[in-house]
Amino acid sequence: MAQDSFFLKADVSDKIDFELASNLIIIPVEINGVTLSFVLDSGVSKPILFNLEERDSLDLKSTRSFYLHGLGGNGRIKALKSSHNRFKIGNVIGVNKDLYVVFDKSINFTPRLGVLVHGIIGYDIFKDFVVEINYMSKYIRLHRPHTFKPKSSKKWKTIPINIHRKKPYLNAEITINKDKKPVKLLLDTGSSDAIWLFENKREGLMPKKDLFFEDYLGQGLSGSVYGNRSKADKFTIGDFSLSDVNVAFPDSSYVHAARAYKERSGSLGSNILKRFNVFFDYRNKKLHLKKNRFFKEPFTYNNSGIVLEHHGTMFVREQISMSQDNNKKMSSDFSAVKIDFSIEHIMVLKPVYKIVELRTSSNAYASGLKVGDILISINGSPAYDYKLPELNEIFHGKTGKSIKLKIERNGKDMTFKFKLDNAFKKMSAHIERSSLD
Known part of the structure; x- marks a missing residue:
């Protein structure tokens, strides 16, 4: 060994x-x-x-x-x-x-x-x-590396990578403001985004003109990361090209350590990698890619401006229907007493969700929602019936979709209505953040 x-x-x-x-x-x-x-x-x-x-x-x-x-x-x-x-x-x-x-x-x-x-x-x-x-x-x-044989199908493409300080990098091309630029990106399966770029005016790596907004970008090892979100006209890896791709530009104060490798332009995350079947081969410095059915999915943004967080659990009383066999058995046991055994209740542990980030340019913010609000229901359905990724999928819906949220604030239930709007509509807006960050 x-x-x-x-x-x-x-x-x-x-x-x-x-x-x-x-x-x-x-x-x-x-x-x-x-x-x-x-x-x-x-x-x-x-x-x-x-x-x-x-x-x-x-x-x-x-x-x-x-x-x-x-x-x-x-x-x-x-x-x-x-x-x-x-x-x-x-x-x-x-x-x-x-x-x-x-x-x-x-x-x-x-x-x-x-x-x-x-x-x-x-x-x-x-x-x-x-x-x-x-x-x-x-x-x-x-x-096992010594037994692995790459796929022979023409649908598979091989991209060279290099390993620097135990991390993989590849070369790609990105087009922003119709200006094509070469970039070296960290291959980062631990990033849920598509692309992060380090802002560099001299090299032309800047948010797209009149198309960016400040936002919460994600959670790093040392805390929350904020920056500007924008779009790229095109992103190309080898023979594969994607259009209208999401690009984030993290504020330089959050990525000081990440910029230590001078050749690095940013990161390529899982919102692009998930569009391929992938083989990472570090020993031979190769990445093997083949498009999957996710490849043509559009790149979306959180048009609600709301970031939720799992905020503990609570007990919920749920109604259950008993089987006919159980009904007959229990009815015979209590034949002298008329009791309806067709419905029973159980206490179930369910998740609680809290608003922890809120973009101030959003319709959600304008409706009166605040950081710290506890989500009770969404469009009439209990929030606890959803997993967090399912709620986030609703917030990534199309512009104009109506959202109705019932929340709890300081012990009072309140209802707010708004429509999902274009995240790019106001570039000057900022993020209302949780006091815990």
């Missing part, structure tokens, strides 16, 4: 099903016998655990203090480096693995994703296997 490597004993490959949330791949990872949920993130060079209640539950050994640098306004995070850990992903085993543990409770992706996530893992998997990602069927397959 190689030091600090993953290995697969018998098979030439191993298939692992994943959950897809906000375009992010979430896989089960067993660490020291405890099964956790990790985002598969090609943009990270080390496995990081950040949603751990009890330090001793994983039997962490050989620990020492360490600092991690990541996206966000705070710059760096104090962590604990633990060595000699045992990892298991499907039938793939890793021994003597390092793990970086962050105990800062504010570092938690679960509320914004609406899915339990304990950490992120990337390079440790990609360096030891050819990693196949099938976004349509929601599985990854880890291939």
Whole structure:
């Protein structure tokens, strides 16, 4: 067994099903016998655990203090480096693995994703296997590099990549304001967006004229990231071209560490990668791509201006109908008493959602909604009947769609109506943010 490597004993490959949330791949990872949920993130060079209640539950050994640098306004995070850990992903085993543990409770992706996530893992998997990602069927397959054979179909295209400090990069072309520019982008399966670009006036990497707005861009290791959203006329990787692509320009204060690699222009995220079947081959420095049915899906924005967060749970009384067999049995047991056993109720734990970001140019803001409002219902249906990605899908609907929200504010129920509007209508607007960020 190689030091600090993953290995697969018998098979030439191993298939692992994943959950897809906000375009992010979430896989089960067993660490020291405890099964956790990790985002598969090609943009990270080390496995990081950040949603751990009890330090001793994983039997962490050989620990020492360490600092991690990541996206966000705070710059760096104090962590604990633990060595000699045992990892298991499907039938793939890793021994003597390092793990970086962050105990800062504010570092938690679960509320914004609406899915339990304990950490992120990337390079440790990609360096030891050819990693196949099938976004349509929601599985990854880890291939032994020496047995892997690329697909021979003409539909598959091979793109060269380079690995710099354990992270993959590719060259592409982007057209903004009818000006075509070469870009070098980090391949980042841990980004739910399409493209992030570092603003650079000299190189012509700027938001499209008269077509941008300030927005919440996402959650980094060091906190929330804000910047401008815009559009690109065209984006090209090898023989593949996409039109009217979403592009975000993060504020420079949030991406100082990410800009340390001078050749890097930005990141290519999962909102583009999900449009392909993908093979990552780090050892041969290749990316194999084939279009899937997501390829022609339009790029949309959150036209509501609302960002929701999972805000705990509550008990809800739900009505259930009992089966006829149970009705007959219970009726015979209580034959002298007339009781209707056809309906029963149970208490079910349901999610609670809170507004944590609100774009001030939006119709939602103009209607009177505020950061901190608790969502009770949407268009007459209880909010707790939806998963967070399903609510976000509604907010990404077409301009003009009517939305009716019932919310709770300071103990009072209130109702607001608005129509989804064009996110680009007012470029000067800002974001009303949660006081917790």
